Amino acid sequence: MSDITDPPSAFATLLGYELTDWREGFARYEMDITDKLGNRQGIPHGGVHATLIDSAMGISGCWTGDAELRMTSLTLSLNVQYIGKAQGSRLICEAHLTGGGRSIYYAEATLTDDLGTLVAKGTGVFKRRQV
Known part of the structure; x- marks a missing residue:
């Protein structure tokens, strides 16, 4: 089973986000806000928000x-609500498992900055897969 000491995925490395907490029914990703993440308005692109939300929710159901028993997930449905503009220097996404069964599960996430500004929320449906 992966844990937070495992190397991140190639995509996570490219964007610069890292898993900072992971336990039963919970996951937390964090990343610095850098110029390379900006959209035309100079704020982090909405795809960055969606990626953090999707990644955190996906792994929240894989603990x-x-x-010896490794799991990954597939996203079946992803909903993101963009709420506010990040004011700080770091994005923080926390996700919680909210229900489901053996293979299909549900999760929700909140994305804030390091100053506590609510940036986005998300919900999703995922399918567990054994590695």
Whole structure:
């Protein structure tokens, strides 16, 4: 099973986000806000927000507690609500498992900055897959 000491995915490395907390039913990703993430208005692109929300929700349902039993997930449905503009220097996404069964599960997430500004929220439906 992956844990936060495992190397990040190539996509996570490219964008610069990292898993900073992961446990049963919960995941937290963080990333610095840099110029390379900006849209034409100079703020982080909405795709960055969606990526953090999707990634955190996806992994929130993959904790097994067993190093030999690895899980990944597929996103079946993703909804993102863009709420505010990040004011700080870092984005923080926290996701919680909200329900589901053996293979299909539901999660929700909030994306804030390091000053506590609510930037976006999301919900999703995911399918667990054993590695």
